[in-house]
Amino acid sequence: MEMGMVARWKLRWQTWDLRVVILVSLGLQILLIFVAPLRKRVSRAWITMPIWSAYLLADVMANFAVGLISNSQGMVENGKTMSIQCRHRSGPFADPTLLAFWAPFLLLHLGGPDTITAFSLADNELWLRHLLGLGFQCCAVGYAFIQSYPNHKFWIPTLLMFLVGVIKYSERTRALYLASSRIFQDSLLEDPDPGPNYAKFMDEYTSKNNAKLPTSIQMIPEPSKRNKTGTDEAEEGLSDLEVVQAAHKYYLTFRGLIADLIFSSAQRNESRDFFLKQTARDAFKIVEVELNFFYEILYTKAKVMQRKYLGYPLRVLSFILTCAALVLFYLIEKKKFHKFDIVVSYILLVGAIALDLIASLMILYSDWTAIALTKSDPPNWFIKKLQCLLNVKRKRWPETPKPQWFSHRKIMQIVRLRWSESLSQYNLINYCLHPRMGWWEKTIGFFGLTIMLDGIKYVNTEDFTSHLRDLIFAELKMKSDLANDLQKAKEIFSARGDWILKHEGHINLLDWINKIEFDESLILWHIATELCYYTNHSKDEKTSGNSYDDDTKLNRELSKVLSDYMLYLLIMQSPMLSSIAGIGKMRFRDTCAEAKKFFLGRKILKEDVNFRKIFTSSKCFSCCFSKYFFNEEKGQDKKLQEACESILKVNTEVSPVTVKGDRSKSVLFDACRLAKELQKLKRKQIWKIISKVWVELMSYAAGHCRVNAHMAQLSKGGQLLTLVWLLMAHLGLGDQFQIREGHARAKLIVSK
Incomplete structure (x- = not known):
């Protein structure tokens, strides 16, 4: 009987595994596109750990689903799915044509959302692995498509979604490639500078001397490009748009800091003169936005998307192809397919369109777009309309007090942040004054959890005022x-x-x-x-x-x-x-x-400290844990x-x-x-x-x-x-x- 129950659960998993994995993969994409930007604004582990888990799980789920589809297609005979264990199984079994249609969506999911391409800097160095992954996954999706052909009713929408998936995965791979240390440094190097033609000059100098002409060399220094300093009197505060424009200007100049490049005294003087005239508020806001540009070129698809002839056109093309695939799928007759599988297909299509729309809105309201729309001077009528529509002169840092509790105002305040605006605090004497648990601390140390638990118990935060x-x-x-x-x-x-x-x-x-x-x-x-x-x-x-x-x-x-x-x-x-x-x-x-x-x-x-005494005085283990790790003793300041x-x-x-x-x-x-x-x-x-x-x-x-x-x-x-x-x-x-x-x-x- 136990074997029969195991067989039923195994059969049930084989029936639903692919559908569950595909929907979870889509859910992870939706989660990442909204939550990933929070990691540049929140320094807490409660946000970092879920993002890290979702980032790793998203690739695992997509790869696993592609493997399931390829494996299922291997059991196809005359266009019908064959069951190795039991032919009379009940329940929805995906038709091979639908399996082939779902496969390109997993390629699209492997491309990931625009808001995160790398979780850490080390991920950028793995761009070659992703390039090889792109090749292998394309082969796997192509294999699924070929196995279902020529009986594939959805071959046109499948082909369209395959192109979208290749575009998305290629965007991610290219973003990782451009953000890798060697490529990023090479991209910032200017053309080789041999300097003035010394040999030609000396030939001319020698010929003059040989002709017995009284010749001398006069050095004319390069004219100074330094602006007149205005350190005596500070400028009026900058508008929020002017802050973003200044940040982008100095980002273009000082991005070489990431690649350990050197700068000229002229660049130093120009930047120094500008910042000496700013208020503390404006200077820090400029630096915050500039670091936000650094973050986006290192951890997101921003650098790929800002390419005039590759970024925006490919994004528009992928959106059009996805919409076309949805229309074609809707028009094709689907009576012989199970209703749940049709629902899954629609969810994947609508989800892909929704992710594209959300990403597009994020791009349109980003600082990059604000800079692009304010470059032309004077702007034409179309640019003016876009500026008005996107409200590029909007207030980006409204002067409102920070809310203390989780609310709509708190969410909006977090969304507007460019960094956490908090300082972690760790105090030596406070650490030494906390009671010790000898055997408990040794146990923690044995498992290598001392630093993590010390961070929970002894580290607090203060606002950057x-x-x-x-x-x-x-x-x-x-x-x-x-x-x-x-x-x-x-x-x-x-x-x-x-x-x-x-x-x-x-x-x-x-x-x-x-x-x-x-x-x-x-x-x-x-x-x-x-x-x-x-x-x-x-x-x-x-x-x-x-x-x-x-x-x-x-x-x-x-x-x-x-x-x-x-x-x-x-x-x-x-x-x-x-x-x-x-x-x-x-x-x-x-x-x-x-x-x-x-x-x-x-x-x-x-x-x-007697751990048994703490445990017996607490109502439950969680109360004991909370009392030890989180409760401060009364009169700590005293x-x-x-x-x-x-x-x-x-x-x-x-x-x-x-x-x-x-x-x-x-x-x-x-x-x-x-x-x-x-x-x-x-x-x-x-x-x-x-x-x-x-x-x-x-x-x-x-x-x-x-x-x-x-x-x-x-x-x-x-x-x-x-x-x-x-x-x-x-x-x-x-x-x-x-x-x-x-x-x-x-x-x-x-x-x-």
């Missing part, structure tokens, strides 16, 4: 204004806190940056910021009876946000700082070990303040390395000494200096992060570090400006 934006831009603008030559710009670019300390006159603090590695200074300043944050403020309130003024309070909050953000990058996003992080993780672990040991000794932290005060009470007259040696890389009490030095400053100066140091540390990290790491973050919600990196390049702060002059013109002067 206008105050933080203004602070960063003010600091970068001030430095750019001083960097008139390339040498000065490289000096500022290489500074990691020391330049601002010299500029502000705090020479006594330089040793905490100059004599140590970057990762050590980052952890040192992070702990020192935390100690000052929780002790200096409360101490001043007790002694003076009043709190900080607004500017000092703001600098205090921004310093903590940047401090926790930079530690998050060092520990949780280590690939971004891999070139400058050194032994940062080892130093972090040793520092945490010393902090935990210290807190245990001072009775601030319990040695272990506990942090107590911990910071305890650290500062330790006598640190003698350097820790003198007492402990240098085997342990902990910097806990070195940071305590730094905090005490900072607290010697005037109250208002402390947070002004700390905030400026953090901006410079972040700028150093942004400039020395590998380009691939920056581009990889674009598909994960983006990072503030990437915006700062590109903004620094536009302000002329970097080492990529290596072409000082153009071609000088030499002129032979023959004296009389």
Whole structure:
């Protein structure tokens, strides 16, 4: 009986497997076209993981369905499907002609939606695999078509859909090819530049000398193309359309950053002069849109679609062919086919048309189309009509407060974002103060889940505020204004806190940056910021009876946000700082070990947590899990303040390395000494200096992060570090400006 039940379920699966897989494949295409753009706006795992799963599953489902169709066609005899197991099976069995008609839709699904061609940068390097896949899948679809011919009633619509599928799959393969590192770099290289004809010039010079003519060479420098700078007076704010136009202009100039190309001083001066005149809001919006262009050429079909003679015409052709296939399918008599199979066919046709229409609307309302429609000056009547119809001058960033809860306003706010506009926070002392579960942590570590679960429990997010934006831009603008030559710009670019300390006159603090590695200074300043944050403020309130003024309070909050953000990058996003992080993780672990040991000794932290006690006090396992991973202990701020005060009470007259040696890389009490030095400053100066140091540390990290790491973050919600990196390049702060002059013109002067 059990064997009979197994046989029935097996028969049922063989009956419905192809239909289920095809419909799931279509569903994944619909899901991806809507959800895939969210990954550049949301940095949460709850959106990244489903997109990753759908991206991988979409190809698997389409390939699997093509295999099922090819296998089913192999059981065809005289145009009727033969059952190996049982000939009298009931239920809908697809006719071979319908199987052949469905096959091209799977080729179309393998082409994927316009909104995602690659999930990561590594996918672009696999373009050759997709090219081979295109060939094999075309052969499989062709095999299914030949097996059903000449009894194939739908051969014309099948052929039309086959052409559409080839176009779509070719678009994806070409998009991956153009976004691969070598091809992308080659596409940006200009024609070889041999320079002026030196040999001809010297031949002429030699002939003049041989003729005993008094000859000299006069060098005429290339005329400067630099615009008159307007740094003294900022321009009025740009409209949203002007922001998009400026972003596209500088995208065309600075896309070579992705390929590690170098730029001329003329390009630097032009960009620098423009950005020095902008407000912080406009400068950051330009950079956001520019990075959005980078994202779309690396991860979507945008570069293929923007081709004037291949992109738009092929898209129009594929839409016309799909509509024609739908009309022909409707006109052909279908009485002998099962109704459900006819419904599936209509769903595939309508789904293909709907996906094309949605993709077309996305293209029409994209920044690329807005740029294309505003290039012609003056525009003709047709362009004017299109501009009006598509509302290219619409407000792209309406000034509305961010909604706190999930609602229509929240959805619209997410749709308008160009990146996540959030900063992840990770705090060392807070991490060390959380109770430990010895055996539980060892179990987590055994399965390699420590980093993932630490990210859930200890990482939170803060919004990227206008105050933080203004602070960063003010600091970068001030430095750019001083960097008139390339040498000065490289000096500022290489500074990691020391330049601002010299500029502000705090020479006594330089040793905490100059004599140590970057990762050590980052952890040192992070702990020192935390100690000052929780002790200096409360101490001043007790002694003076009043709190900080607004500017000092703001600098205090921004310093903590940047401090926790930079530690998050060092520990949780280590690939971004891999070139400058050194032994940062080892130093972090040793520092945490010393902090935990210290807190245990001072009775601030319990040695272990009884998991059984938590479990018995919870109603269910999920409550226990939630209590351990998500619930913050009551009075956490008070506990942090107590911990910071305890650290500062330790006598640190003698350097820790003198007492402990240098085997342990902990910097806990070195940071305590730094905090005490900072607290010697005037109250208002402390947070002004700390905030400026953090901006410079972040700028150093942004400039020395590998380009691939920056581009990889674009598909994960983006990072503030990437915006700062590109903004620094536009302000002329970097080492990529290596072409000082153009071609000088030499002129032979023959004296009389």
